Amino acid sequence: MLKVEIRKQALKERLSLTDEDYESKNDSLLNQFKLLDFSSVKTLHVFLPIVKKKEPNTFLLIDWLVRNHPEIKIIIPKADFNTSSMTHHEYIGLNDLQKNSYNIPEPQTANQYHGEIDMVLIPLLAFDNQGYRVGYGKGFYDRFLENLNAQKIGLSLSPAIEKIDDVNKHDIRLNFCITPTEIIKF
Template sequence: MLKAEIRKQALKDRLLLNDSLYHALNESLLKQFKTLNFSQIKNIHIFLPITEKKEPNTFLLIEWLSKTHPEIKIIVPKADFETALMTHHEYLGKDDLKKNLYNILEPQKGSLHEGEINMVIIPLLAFDKHGYRVGYGKGFYDRFLQDINAQKIGLSLYPAIEKIDDVNEHDIKLDFCITPTEIIKL
């Protein structure tokens, strides 16, 4: 399937999830996330969920990390839609977040992080068995991931699809993908 078709179907499927199932899937994602090895992780970049699009609730991961691994610095993105680039900021808590024009939560006062990033939790609509992902099509994460040497971990409410047919040279492969039932090494 082509990315445009996958994107359309994945968005439709997510929006059809009832609140109870959505909550249960997120709890299962958290359970899988807790099994990752954080011993060498000094900082982790995590996307903030667009709840209207029923993205995985990364606040569950952030809250667990804050309690269990307070030594790990949590970094969150801020998107510039004119350049299609992101900046990365220290997470200071929910009170520091504000929705932008696209309804995406972004940090307001968190200091800019320009240092190393050890792990990136990546949003996606779907992913395939070869480690490629379908996002919203703007390329923010592909550009960001090109120049860093970090574990690249997708977060998906659904299992892998067989194959994305229109992968291109700018698409960055995931190392792992967390689903509600397993962590898939790609």
């Protein structure tokens, strides 16, 4: 399938989840996330969810990290839609967040971060058995990940699809993808 078709289908499936299914899948995703090896992770970059689009609730992961791995610095993005780029900021709590015009929570006063990143949790609408992902199509994460030497981990509430037919040279492959039922290594 082509990315444009995958995007439509994946979003439709996600939006059709009941609130109970959505919550259950997020709890299961958290349980899988807890199985990762965090021993060499000093800095973890995580997207903040567009709850309206039923993206994985990364606040559950953030809360767990804060309680169980306070030594890990959490970094969150802020998007610039004019340049299709992101800046990266230290997560200092819910009170610093405000939704932008796309309903994405973003930091308001947190310091910008320019240091090393060990692990990145990546949003996606779908992913395939080769480790490629389909996002919303703006390329924010492909540009960000291009020269980044970090573990690249997708988060998905759905299982893999067979193959994305129109992968291109700018598409960055995941190292892992976490679903509610498993952690897939590529």
